[in-house]
Amino acid sequence: MVQARLGCDHAGPGSPLVARLWALEYAALFGLVLPALARLGLPFLLGGTSNWFRADALRAAGGWDAHNVTEDADLGVRLARLGWRSSTIDSTTWEEAPVTALAWLRQRARWLKGFAVTTIVHAREPRRAARDLGPAATAALLAQLPASLLCIAAHPLGLAVLLGGDLSGSLAALLLAGYATALALHTAAALRAGLPLWLVLLLPAYWLALWAGLLLALWDLARVPHHWRKTDHGRARRGRNTLCDRAESPQETGRIG
Numbered sequence: 001m002v003q004a005r006l007g008c009d010h011a012g013p014g015s016p017l018v019a020r021l022w023a024l025e026y027a028a029l030f031g032l033v034l035p036a037l038a039r040l041g042l043p044f045l046l047g048g049t050s051n052w053f054r055a056d057a058l059r060a061a062g063g064w065d066a067h068n069v070t071e072d073a074d075l076g077v078r079l080a081r082l083g084w085r086s087s088t089i090d091s092t093t094w095e096e097a098p099v100t101a102l103a104w105l106r107q108r109a110r111w112l113k114g115f116a117v118t119t120i121v122h123a124r125e126p127r128r129a130a131r132d133l134g135p136a137a138t139a140a141l142l143a144q145l146p147a148s149l150l151c152i153a154a155h156p157l158g159l160a161v162l163l164g165g166d167l168s169g170s171l172a173a174l175l176l177a178g179y180a181t182a183l184a185l186h187t188a189a190a191l192r193a194g195l196p197l198w199l200v201l202l203l204p205a206y207w208l209a210l211w212a213g214l215l216l217a218l219w220d221l222a223r224v225p226h227h228w229r230k231t232d233h234g235r236a237r238r239g240r241n242t243l244c245d246r247a248e249s250p251q252e253t254g255r256i257g
Helices: 017-039 055-060 071-081 101-122 126-133 135-144 146-163 170-193 203-223
Strands: 002-008 087-095
Touching: 002 017, 017 087, 017 101, 017 170, 017 203, 071 101, 071 126, 071 135, 101 146, 101 203, 126 135, 135 146, 146 170, 146 203, 170 203
Parallel strands: 002 087
Antiparallel strands: none
């Protein structure tokens, strides 16, 4: 499988703050994290907008799971379990980010619910999954699925510990190291993508919004696990992209997906 880089095509000056933070998040994930995992030969969760597959690998994996609302992430895990390799290419597919907080929350709740479902599905037989993947790939996917969900869930507690002022303990030191690493990663991503560095300072608040999205995702998981919270597209105001030298902006299709 070959994954293209995904980016936001309307995150320039004057665009909604939620779209610019979304663009920063994508710049870190698709610009730095996934290429690093690919170079190490480790599996990663697919971003479904722009990937290419060997047809025999896709058939062997059973195609996309229509009952998983992050069917791309689940497919990435299944391909890895079958021994297929995923890589990245230096090509960007431009996407539309949500332009309102409510649209962002609905989209993120869907994604986090799908990550939870993917975790549950592949944890049904943990020994078999670990045997299929091997130690390194197992660790990589644990970091991207259950560990990432736990980090989102623990973020309010982490902030409370740090803001409490007692930074002498080992827990506080661990939290500081984790936050510093995440902020450094996004700083590097902002510089590469041409995004303003002040966006990085807003990430702790953005991660609190992720926590709210996780609560909604868990609510949906318990009540309507297969329901797809659709994202309304075609709402962004697109002009000439200020983040890259593109001749023209993509057309607004007004589609829902």
